[in-house]
Amino acid sequence: MKRLRLCRNRNRKENRNMDALEVKGLQKEYKDFTLSDISFSIPKGYIMGYVGQNGSGKTTTLSLISHLIRADGGTCVIDGLRYEEQPIAYRAAIGFVGDSDGLLPDFTVKNIRSICRDFYPTFREQEFNDYMKKWKLPEKKKIKEFSRGMRVKLMFAIALARDTRVLILDEATNGLDPVVRQEILEILQDYISDGEHSVLFSTHILSDLEQIADYIFFINGGKKIFCETKEDLQEEWMLVKGGPGDLDARARKCLVGIKESGVGFEAIVRSDDAACLPPGCLLEKPLIDQIIVHMIQDMEGKS
Numbered sequence: 001m002k003r004l005r006l007c008r009n010r011n012r013k014e015n016r017n018m019d020a021l022e023v024k025g026l027q028k029e030y031k032d033f034t035l036s037d038i039s040f041s042i043p044k045g046y047i048m049g050y051v052g053q054n055g056s057g058k059t060t061t062l063s064l065i066s067h068l069i070r071a072d073g074g075t076c077v078i079d080g081l082r083y084e085e086q087p088i089a090y091r092a093a094i095g096f097v098g099d100s101d102g103l104l105p106d107f108t109v110k111n112i113r114s115i116c117r118d119f120y121p122t123f124r125e126q127e128f129n130d131y132m133k134k135w136k137l138p139e140k141k142k143i144k145e146f147s148r149g150m151r152v153k154l155m156f157a158i159a160l161a162r163d164t165r166v167l168i169l170d171e172a173t174n175g176l177d178p179v180v181r182q183e184i185l186e187i188l189q190d191y192i193s194d195g196e197h198s199v200l201f202s203t204h205i206l207s208d209l210e211q212i213a214d215y216i217f218f219i220n221g222g223k224k225i226f227c228e229t230k231e232d233l234q235e236e237w238m239l240v241k242g243g244p245g246d247l248d249a250r251a252r253k254c255l256v257g258i259k260e261s262g263v264g265f266e267a268i269v270r271s272d273d274a275a276c277l278p279p280g281c282l283l284e285k286p287l288i289d290q291i292i293v294h295m296i297q298d299m300e301g302k303s
């Protein structure tokens with residue numbers, strides 16, 4: 001793992017100004033939901049975590065970028081390719097792994113290999129076979145008899161055995177056991193380690209993002225709340241804990257997402273505002289999980 005990181009950092013420096021994915025002003029209007037003005041970019045060699053509560057617009061965004069659904073506005077560019085100009089090359093540049101897979105239930109690995117061979121010019125059959133062997137996926141069993149973990153592995157193998165530029169993962173690791181999840185996270189790090197590939201990764205398992213994401217995009221109610229590097233976020237915010245008597249009016253003003261119980265409180269505070277807290281409070285570096293949870297608590301308190 002250490003070796004991967006070192007290699008990744010070297011290549012990332014070289015590609016700092018090159019975006020693998022650039023999204024500008026993406027919009028989608030449903031009857032009861034609007035995804036509005038979503039913009040961000042992921043440099044080559046980086047992983048972005050796309051997070052938000054249920055129904056916040058994650059799948060909608062990822063489906064728009066993958067052109068599984070049509071946008072009402074905005075543009076997406078993948079490694080210089082625009083869908084409107086080069087639809088086939090654009091689609092070929094994306095490896096999409098979703099939560100509800102599109103694998104045909106009566107097909108076998110054998111059938112899928114044959115389709116991939118015909119359909120994807122850059123399909124690397126040997127690499128696909130190596131994944132099948134490594135993950136012990138049976139050749140002749142029907143997909144409908146696969147476990148969820150087996151199906152997700154098969155989808156990853158299809159995506160990884162092609163010459164893609166960006167992997168788009170829509171809650172792909174949810175429901176996987178911790179060993180398989182860890183294995184997938186390592187594969188993702190490996191995927192970006194040459195500084196040429198990038199990953200956009202939506203998940204509710206924020207500890208996964210803690211481990212591998214470079215950027216965090218937080219969406220709420222179809223709107224961007226922030227998009228920052230993980231390091232910046234963890235420098236910008238601090239986790240605060242204190243006893244029941246520690247919360248005075250001044251402290252309440254600068255705390256975000258206060259959760260109170262009989263034994264005290266927990267919240268986040270901007271690092272610049274930490275000086276306004278009473279002396280008894282405990283300050284810690286927050287996990288991404290804690291920043292998001294307290295922000296949601298704050299937004300729900302205000303709505």
Ligand SMILES: Nc1ncnc2c1ncn2[C@@H]1O[C@H](COP(=O)(O)OP(=O)(O)OP(=O)(O)O)[C@@H](O)[C@H]1O
Nearest residue numbers: 030031032033052053054055056057058059060061
């Ligand atoms: N085809 C559709 N027609 C109408 N509304 C839709 C459609 N697809 C999604 N929506 C609505 O768009 C909103 C965002 O849904 P989306 O699936 O993008 O959320 P999400 O953040 O991925 O949620 P989750 O974490 O639960 O998967 C929801 O209110 C959903 O009902």
